[in-house]
Amino acid sequence: MSFEEMWADLLPIGKDDAGGGYHRFAWTPPELECRAWFLDEARRRGLDVEHDPNGNMVAWWFPESGARDDAVLTGSHLDSVPGGGAFDGPLGVVSAFAAVDLLRKHGTALERPIGIGAFAEEEGARFGVACLGSRLLAGAIDPARARGLTGADGRTFAEVMHNAGLDPEAIGPDDDLLGRIGCYVELHVEQGRALTEPVGVASSIVPHGRWRFEFAGEGNHAGTTRLVDRRDPMLPFAAMVLAAREAAERNGTVATVGKVRVVPGGVNAIASSVTGWLDARGPADDAVRRTVTEVDEAARVAARPHRVSVELAEESYTEIVDFDHTLRDRLAGTLGGAPVLPTGAGHDAGILSSRVPAAMLFVRNPTGVSHAPAEFAEQDDCLAGVEALASVLADLACG
Structure with a gap:
């Protein structure tokens, strides 16, 4: 499926027709429908899906050599803030599938695996802690504390995970998965007005x-x-x-x-x-x-x-996240000198950067609005983001 078709499939899920915003909270019906969409897209491409103990999902495209290590991971998240915009999170996941399609169309031969990740509870809208899935994966939060986090409905994170078929006692750092990741590159809509070009590269995340x-x-x-x-x-x-x-x-x-x-x-x-x-x-x-x-x-x-x-x-x-300089500069060089800019928004890439080299690509947001229905990116800019991500993945996974 094309980027446009995938985007059209996701767009109605969890949308509030009255206010125009999205309500896709972790393990609620709209977010579960987004997860089902992710699994369908992975199966359509013949990708192997891995579920880690923390509720994160990774769809793997492995090279013909069978290599499993030093993987290039990309993706983002599918959940939203209350009344959020359509692009925050899902743009990175849809773009990742579209970039893989583009690489396959061009007959790209991988040397290292490419994974497409969808991280759990990135916004913290249900349990109060942002990037909860990636924090657990990276060991940045005590699993006992995470199990006790309680949503507005009175249900704990442990209870919700159990009801979703996961084992809350198994949550925590996954050194095996992290050990197989060589780097992580997250594409995200820019959440301000600082980016004037279609695509940019993140330098850092402020405290x-x-x-x-x-x-x-x-x-x-x-x-x-x-x-x-x-x-x-x-x-x-x-x-x-x-x-x-x-x-x-x-x-x-x-x-x-x-x-x-x-x-x-x-x-x-x-x-x-x-x-x-x-x-x-x-x-x-x-x-x-x-x-x-x-x-x-x-x-x-x-x-x-x-x-x-x-x-x-x-x-x-x-604390301040200063993205890996070597990886950051490599991305900017691959994209012909794309602008490099900091951000005041937190991301899974910022959490994972403590364990693996991480970087981010931003897609221009002409409204400068995020976490609200007016959040937006032009289709041409989204497609430019797909092209940029495909170029970056090709450089990292094939070079």
């Missing part, structure tokens, strides 16, 4: 992380409780949101509170507790850490007069 703030007060009646008697956690939470913007401006970072949970959530009830999630990113580790510290301090100061307690927990953090 980024997620923190959970818990504000505990006292639930009460909105009409009969005097202001002086209230222990309203919404007030210090609101101060925390404002403090995040101010701290980011002071430290040259970005900070976002994009998710909040209010208990009990009634219009006529004072909240008993509020949970807010802070996403902070920036050019340097100390700037990001300082931003979070300042937000925490501001939240605690705001909470005291309202007799509200504050707890802060780090859910995930990734």
